[in-house]
Amino acid sequence: MIKTLFCGWLFCFLTLGNVSALEFYTEDFPPYNYMEGKELKGIGPNIIRELSKEVGEEPKITVLPWARAYKYAQEIPEVGIFSIVRTPKREDVFHWVGPLYTVRIGLYAEKANKHLYQGTNEENLDQARKVGNIAVQLGGAGEELLTTLRFQNLNKIVNVNKAMFLLLKGRYDLLETSDAYMSYMAKEEGISVDVVSEIALIGQYDMYLAFSKSTPLEVVQKWQDALDRLRQRQSVGNPS
Incomplete structure (x- = not known):
């Protein structure tokens, strides 16, 4: 009995230990995403932080030159990139969450x-x-x-x-x-x-958060749903 419980606990520990948090890439491009000292600021990070709270996850955000961030977002499984324009050439390269802003x-x-x-x-x-x-x-x-x-x-x-x-x-x-x-x-x-x-x-x-194509669609939908909820609450709070 004790051996069975121990094995079950060990399996759960190893499983959880292999779960990696989402990683997002962005660039230093003010006023959208930029470093001020050691702090990432801008329109994009502010929205991503709101979304993270809504989703209940806190992705690791790495600031890179744009060309490298874009390359990594295509090559590395299950990562995101923001703030990115949704162009025809990019349409089938990523899964899209947005729009975040214009x-x-x-x-x-x-x-x-x-x-x-x-x-x-x-x-x-x-x-x-x-x-x-x-x-x-x-x-x-x-x-x-x-x-x-x-x-x-x-x-x-x-x-x-x-x-x-x-x-x-x-x-x-x-x-x-x-x-x-x-x-x-x-x-x-x-x-x-x-x-x-x-x-x-x-x-x-429109600017978006984009996920690599290997990202499960349920993950992408979770972030889109969170954004939709935030927009709905903002709409209710600021009637025209």
Whole structure:
């Protein structure tokens, strides 16, 4: 009897010991996900923390350069990545939970060059195809979106935190990014956001938490259900 109980307890212990917590990857890209000292802050982590409480799990979050985080999220079983744009090319690569929030993505020029872009949005996009280089995040959604729009003058960068500074220094002709990023970085640099101008809109896109394809669908659904509950409570608490 005692031997049977001991074996049963040992089996449970070993089983539980082999259960690994979920791991999520994200990037240092303010104001969405960024490190401030040793603390991960931003819109994305705040939502993920709320979701974690709702789900009853606390995933390990690792901050990596985007290209590496994206690679790991495809190759490592049962992991998640946020905040990620759900593009046609990525649709079948992941399981999706969201949307978490929406971003506005455009092409930005130094204010002194704004006069070069005085046409319609399509005309300004066409003008942008002719410049020397447009900075885009390596492996980011902007690279895919602009390639789809027939852009061939893309300068793929890793360190997005210096992108606005380098745009103002003339290293890039244009920068693909979001209005929220521009506002945040202008504040960080202690300059007016008016020193740059959006010369063309690429679009507005929903951001998601994505799980690797090996993740069980019941896990994905659990996180989606948690998000739906949070949204429902927010809707009830903030009637229009």
